[in-house]
Amino acid sequence: MTKYDKVFNSPKTSEESLSPEEAVAAIATVTAIADSMIEDVDAESLAGILWEFEVFEEYSEDEIAEIVDRLLAIAEEEGIGPLFNAAKVSLSEELVLDGFAAGVIVLLDDELAIAKPKQAYLKKLQAALDLEDEEAEEIIKEVIAAFKEAEEEEYADDDDDETVVIEDFSEQTYQSPLGNFTVPIPVDPQQGGRIQSQEGVVGFSDDIGTLLRIDYYPFPLEQLEELESVGQEEYLQTILVDKYVPQAIFANVPDASVEYTEYLENTLRGAYYVLIDMPKGSTISKQENNGTAIRLDAYRGLLTFISGEFLYIVSSQHSFLDGETPDSLEEEAEDIKESILEFVETIEFN
Known part of the structure; x- marks a missing residue:
């Protein structure tokens, strides 16, 4: 039994239904929990990450926070495997890349890299979402580039000022x-x-x-x-x-x-x-x-x-x-x- 079998090889699926957007949030939530305890997950920070996604542009901050709280509750009651399976079933074809990107963002460290111990999880997530290596690598590069661009901007005074x-x-x-x-x-x-x-x-x-x-x-x-x-x-x-x-x-x-x-x-x-x-x-x-x-x-x-x-x-x-x-x-x-x-x-x- 490998470290992440509880995530990717669970035979169970949550009975809770998820929208395609909630499925993206669920992948981020599962990723955040995979190497830690549910109680250690910062729900507010996780909601803040998701709020930056274009797929959530129609959602308010409070609505995203409610989604994260609900997903954490499902994970606590049913397990992260059933939650991931529900996300995979509910994820629309158009949002598969967003789902993978959500996992990438959660795994980035302070140096905007994915630490070696986390790379095994990311490979399994890629496989579970049926992504080719080139697709996955492109998403990772795009996510890191977006963060680097944000860091280089003046937070008070960007180029549009x-x-x-x-x-x-x-x-x-x-x-x-x-x-x-x-x-x-x-x-x-x-x-x-x-x-x-x-x-x-x-x-x-x-x-x-x-x-x-x-x-x-x-x-x-x-x-x-x-x-x-x-x-x-x-x-x-x-x-x-x-x-x-x-x-x-x-x-x-x-x-x-x-x-x-x-x-x-x-x-x-x-x-x-x-x-x-x-x-x-x-x-x-x-x-x-x-x-x-x-x-x-x-x-x-x-x-x-x-x-x-x-x-x-x-x-x-x-x-x-x-x-x-x-x-x-x-x-x-x-x-x-x-x-x-x-x-x-x-x-x-x-």
């Missing part, structure tokens, strides 16, 4: 296109000061490590009911920690982690603050001897609050130059929080 290099500060303030705020420009063109903007975002940065960014979203009235139901602290925490950080930071800096959180009840009528440790996640880089550029380590602070008819997320970073040692976590959290609050004080909300 409208980037303006500031050369003249005759206009001393920046005004939001929606007219909801104005703010004095906080960077100096002589230090490489620049503005990156796109719909709902403006970032101010320079060559010496400054990063001040404002994300802003119209606050729909229907959200008031949810806010009042769960309370402002929990609502802001959910927006920042459960939604914004995974999409804007974790998706681009895999090793990033939330290290500090704080609810500021008496600030801005209630605000939620987090500090993120971002190894090799700074927006500035250092040049290696071989000519390659490597991003510096950084701490990123984010503060979210509601003002008028908009929800804001204001952020700042501290990048660590060669030889620079971070202060204690508490000191870094406090220093970056104060820098954000000082910046927020300069913003005039309309």
